[in-house]
Amino acid sequence: MSDETLLSIENLYIELRLDGASYSAVKDVSFSIRRGETFGLVGESGCGKSVTALAIIGLLKPPLGLGGGRILFDGEDLATVSSARMRSLRGDRIAMVFQEPMTALNPLSPVGRQIAEMFVLHKGATWHEAERLAVKALGSVRVPAPERRARDYPHQLSGGMRQRVMIAIALACDPDLLLADEPTTALDVTVQAEILELIRDLSSERGTAVMMISHDLGLIANMCSRVGVMYAGRLVEQQDASSIFRRPQHPYTKGLIASLPLLGARAKYGRRALQEISGVVPSVVDFPRGCRFNPRCSLSTNICVEGDPEASPLDNGGFVRCHHHG
């Protein structure tokens, strides 16, 4: 990992436009990812983590749209580039792995051909040459018997194998940035462990920066060097992964960690009642005023309802967005 910034998101706004009204699905989110770094984004469904990834790779579709901010990728603002330029970057320098490999792959095309397409489109290879490279790519994601597997259709592969194919497609052109959106949520735990190891090994071998998205705080803390926590469209906290479990700062992060039955906790400390976070996750059309966590927060006071908290810097380079911090 170098100190050079690869991706810098500055004051990103993403809007949901419904029936003439506009809602901020993502509000004033800023973070950066260094070359070769693994950065994690955690949050529950609807918090805006996936749409942030879609904004980076230029795949936001109505009713969602960019509402402002800059997405600086290697110095170029992706928020303003032409769609032709975005198409040439996508797949070549920025790639994405989705949660559900069955729906993300083309069911009518052999997987080898779907990988080969990347070399034809981005590297100008002939189909013959590309098919050979595809077999090599399948081997690199540890698919056994890659020559034979390349001729298989997605339905002939298991979930874990399909996700390996997705990773092979994503990494085919050696991108600088890999966006992995819940890449293992649909998989069994032993397969998940293998896929995570694969992503970790390949990204460190090739120096690929990874933005890992998950609702699983344990997985993110384990895989990433830095972690951002999103709640209701806001980045409420950002810290080193090694600190987030030990010294969470935002009441939401603290609550989330105390509410999880962590493996090994009962054997160590006996069974303790899990701490509950009251209320429900708000939907984008009725995100609360002020601090968006205030209706569920035990520390909430008037100031939390009235004003949006600013980001307060932490000693370790992170920040927290809470009126009651410090």
Place this chain on the structure above:
Amino acid sequence: MADAVSSCILKVEDLKVEFPLGGGVFGNRRIVHAVNGVDLELRSGECLGLVGESGCGKSTVALSIMGLQSPTGGRIILDGQDIAAPGIDRRERARVAQIVFQDPYSSLNPRQTVRKTLEAPLRLHGIKARSEIDDRIAEVLARVGLRPEQGRRYPHEFSGGQRQRVGIARALILKPKIIVLDEPVSALDVSIRAQIINLLLEMKDSLGLAYVMISHDLGVVEHMSDRVAVMYLGRIVETADWETIFTRPRHPYTRALIAAIPDPFGTGIGAKIPGEVPNPIDPPAGCSFHPRCPHAIDICRQPPTPDLEEIDGGHFVRCRRARDFV
């Protein structure tokens, strides 16, 4: 625990569920052994955690206990009654055992109010007096943390967590002794899970309920279970009290499952096992785990399948080498 044997309220004996596959154009009719000789005992007031990866047969076991899947062999004895005995009234079984499904969105009738959903079983079971029905519904709603007037609402008017509370109320309304929990929190938002886990544990103590809980989330299983059974390819491979399973597991598969959970405080992902769950149409000969087992030796590849052996008081392991791993 002295009367543990006498207070057994559910006994599953050598349960087998087989599904025929295909008509067999070439006469090669094949059979999937989804559940292949499972023995279980549930004592009253106890939570038995049933874990394993997709396709291991854990949900089929649950459906069989509920009488929703006919076994092709073995017996299920619920509160002293064989559920398959001729002339047995299904309603009697319904008064003993109920189930809470994983997905609170699809397991409730969207066109019925909550009250209607709760009223139907009472009427079926001969409770016709309006005042008694009102009382029972108010009581059960209060029990799961819902207000009485919420009974007039339809499922879509509730959040995911509340809907799971309705699912629990539906299971409780006939005052059963056993509740089968099929992945009770995995469809819920992470910040909501603690509410439901705490509710289930509190109900278990105050109502003396026994649970068979299916989950792939080992953190939840460790937190909630008194005893744990680990399944692999239709068979139980290890069973013991929760502490033994989580601190001194013997079967290599149990060890791999635990090691596969990302440890937020650690740096590595732990010892992994290669490959995926084999196709149950063609289970491997001998120990069915041998192709993925890091400790497999020749004897493990030879039929027959190893027996579930008691290696310590109440600790059963299906592994030829169990005594080598201390």
